[in-house]
Amino acid sequence: MSRPDGVTTHTLRLELVDEPGELAAALDPIAENGGNLLSVFHERGSRTPGGRIPVEVAVDCPAGKFEDVVDGLREQGVTVVAADEEYYGEAFRVLLTGHLVDTDLSGTLREIENESTVSVEELSLTAPDGVEAISSAYLRLGARSGERGAALDRVREIAERKDLIVVEPLEVGE
Amino acid sequence: MRLAVMGVGAVGRAVAELAGQYGHDVIGLADSTGAAMGDPLDIEEALARKQETGVVGERPHEELLAADYDVLVEATPTTLGDAEPGFSNAAAALSRDRHVVLANKGPVAERYADLRAAVEESAGELRFEATVGGAIPAVRTVEDLGPERVDRVRGVLNGTANFVLTRMAAEGLGYDHVLAEAQELGVAEADPSFDVDGTDAALKGVIVANVLREARGEEALSLADADVTGIDELPTSALSLAGEDGRTVRLIVDASASGVRVGPRLVPENGTLAVTGTQNIVQIETGHAGRLNLSGRGAGGAETASAVLADVGRLPPR
Numbered sequence: 332m333s334r335p336d337g338v339t340t341h342t343l344r345l346e347l348v349d350e351p352g353e354l355a356a357a358l359d360p361i362a363e364n365g366g367n368l369l370s371v372f373h374e375r376g377s378r379t380p381g382g383r384i385p386v387e388v389a390v391d392c393p394a395g396k397f398e399d400v401v402d403g404l405r406e407q408g409v410t411v412v413a414a415d416e417e418y419y420g421e422a423f424r425v426l427l428t429g430h431l432v433d434t435d436l437s438g439t440l441r442e443i444e445n446e447s448t449v450s451v452e453e454l455s456l457t458a459p460d461g462v463e464a465i466s467s468a469y470l471r472l473g474a475r476s477g478e479r480g481a482a483l484d485r486v487r488e489i490a491e492r493k494d495l496i497v498v499e500p501l502e503v504g505e
Numbered sequence: 506m507r508l509a510v511m512g513v514g515a516v517g518r519a520v521a522e523l524a525g526q527y528g529h530d531v532i533g534l535a536d537s538t539g540a541a542m543g544d545p546l547d548i549e550e551a552l553a554r555k556q557e558t559g560v561v562g563e564r565p566h567e568e569l570l571a572a573d574y575d576v577l578v579e580a581t582p583t584t585l586g587d588a589e590p591g592f593s594n595a596a597a598a599l600s601r602d603r604h605v606v607l608a609n610k611g612p613v614a615e616r617y618a619d620l621r622a623a624v625e626e627s628a629g630e631l632r633f634e635a636t637v638g639g640a641i642p643a644v645r646t647v648e649d650l651g652p653e654r655v656d657r658v659r660g661v662l663n664g665t666a667n668f669v670l671t672r673m674a675a676e677g678l679g680y681d682h683v684l685a686e687a688q689e690l691g692v693a694e695a696d697p698s699f700d701v702d703g704t705d706a707a708l709k710g711v712i713v714a715n716v717l718r719e720a721r722g723e724e725a726l727s728l729a730d731a732d733v734t735g736i737d738e739l740p741t742s743a744l745s746l747a748g749e750d751g752r753t754v755r756l757i758v759d760a761s762a763s764g765v766r767v768g769p770r771l772v773p774e775n776g777t778l779a780v781t782g783t784q785n786i787v788q789i790e791t792g793h794a795g796r797l798n799l800s801g802r803g804a805g806g807a808e809t810a811s812a813v814l815a816d817v818g819r820l821p822p823r
Contacts, residue, residue, distance in 0.1 A: 381751060381775055424750060424771055428743045455749065457742040467743035469750065496738055498754055500771040501778065
C-alpha cells in the first residue's frame with residue numbers, strides 16, 4: 332500500500348515472551364526508526380507451541396525505512412516471525428552438513444543467492460573439529476511467495492554436487 | 506481362529522504367547538530350521554525347547570504350511586528383493602484359501618503386486634497392520650478413512666533412529682556413542698544399519714504408498730522407488746544449531762500416492778512430529794477429515810503382536 336507521500340503500510344508478526352513490559356519494549360524500536368504504529372492485535376489466550384505470545388502489528392513507514400524498523404526490532408531481541416508476508420513470510424531454514432569450508436562455503440552461499448529471489452538472511456556455522464573436518468551450517472533463507480520450492484531445489488542441487496547433506500524443513504516444497 | 510506362526514523372533518514369540526488371551530489357538534510355530542506342531546501346540550514347552558536347544562521343533566516347514574490352520578502369521582525376518590521366505594509362506598497359505606497376517610514388511614513393500622495377485626486367486630484375506638508403526642493402527646486408520654481420500658501420510662516410523670536423534674540433541678553426545686548406548690539398552694539391534702540408513706522407515710513408507718496407490722489404480726512401488734537418506738552422517742553440532750532456533754531433526758517418512766521420501770528433516774522442537782525416544786508417530790492428511798496424528802510404540806514384541814492379533818480379530822471366520 333504505497334501513497335503519494337511515500338509512506339507505506341506494513342504488517343509485522345512478532346512473538347513475545349510472556350513477561351511484563353515485553354510489549355512496550357517490542358514497540359519502541361518502531362518509533363525510534365521512523366515508523367508510525369497504526370494497530371496492535373493480540374488474540375487473548377493465544378500461545379505459540381513454545382509458550383510465546385503472537386502479536387500482529389501494522390505500521391506506517393516512510394519509503395526505505397521499513398528494513399530499519401525490522402532490524403531495530405531484531406536488535407531489541409524481538410522475534411520477527413513475518414514482515415510483510417509477501418517477502419519475509421516465506422523465510423525458511425535449511426541445515427547443511429559436510430565439508431562446508433573445504434568446498435568453499437562463501438561460494439556455496441553466493442550460488443544460493445544467485446537465484447535472484449533467494450537471500451541468505453542468517454547463517455550460523457559450527458566446526459567443532461576444525462574447518463577441515465565435517466562442519467554444519469544453519470541457514471535462514473528468504474524467498475518470495477511460492478518460490479521456496481525452487482529455492483530448495485537449488486540448495487539440493489548444490490549440495491549434491493559438493494557432497495553435502497541437506498536437512499530440509501518439513502513444511503517446505505509441498 | 507487356529508494360527509500357524511512362522512518366525513520365532515520377538516514378534517512371533519509374543520504372538521504365540523498372547524494368542525490364547527485373544528481367544529485363538531496356535532497349532533504350529535516355526536523358526537528357520539523347523540516347526541513344532543500340536544493341536545493346540547503347548548507354547549510354553551515349544552518356547553522352552555527353543556530356549557534350551559536353539560530350535561523350536563524338528564517338523565519340516567511344508568508340513569506346517571499344509572496343516573489345518575485358519576490364519577498364517579508371517580513373522581520371519583524382513584528380507585529385501587524377493588522377500589523370501591516370507592513371500593512364499595504367504596503365497597502358500599493363500600493358495601490353500603487361508604488368511605495371512607504379515608508382520609514381515611518384505612512381501613508388502615517389495616512384492617505388493619505379486620501378493621495382491623495371490624490374494625485375488627484366494628478365498629483368504631491379507632492384513633498387514635503390524636508392518637507399519639508397531640502398535641499404532643496406521644494401516645487400519647487409512648483404510649477406515651478410505652485410502653483414496655488420504656492425501657499424504659508422514660511420520661516418524663523408526664524408533665531406533667528417533668532414539669539416537671533425541672539423545673544426540675538432548676545430551677550433545679556423538680552418533681557412535683549414542684548408537685552404542687542404544688545397543689546396550691536393546692533399542693538398537695547388533696546390526697542397526699537398516700534403522701539408521703533409513704531402509705526400515707522407507708519400507709514402511711512404501712507399504713503405505715502402495716495402499717494409497719492401489720486405491721487410485723496405480724502400480725505398486727518397491728524400496729528401489731523410494732528416495733532415502735539416513736541419519737548416520739549427521740554430526741551432533743548440526744543438531745545443536747537447529748536447537749538454537751527452536752528446531753530439531755527427525756527422520757521423517759513422507760508417503761503419498763506419488764512416491765516416498767525418507768530423510769532427516771527440520772521440525773519445530775515442540776511440534777507434533779518431534780516425538781522423543783523410541784516413540785513413533787503417524788500423521789495422516791485427508792481431504793475431509795483434516796489431519797490426524799497417531800503416536801505410540803512403533804516396535805517391540807508385545808506391541809507388534811497386538812497389531813497382529815488385532816488383524817486376526819478382523820478376519821472373517823473361514
